Amino acid sequence: MAKIMQCDCGHVVRGETDDELVANVQRHAREVHDMEITREQVLAMARHE
């Protein structure tokens, strides 16, 4: 089941799998916020779509 995570900036990141969601969120955090986020943090904030 796809999952989504809404970033603090309002951007919504989506992934078909946990791995994809984590990778997409980490890329967004790095590119936009110059921030590193862990897999645990991503999954803790993720919701089912």
Ligand SMILES: [Zn+2]
């Ligand atoms: Zn953001």
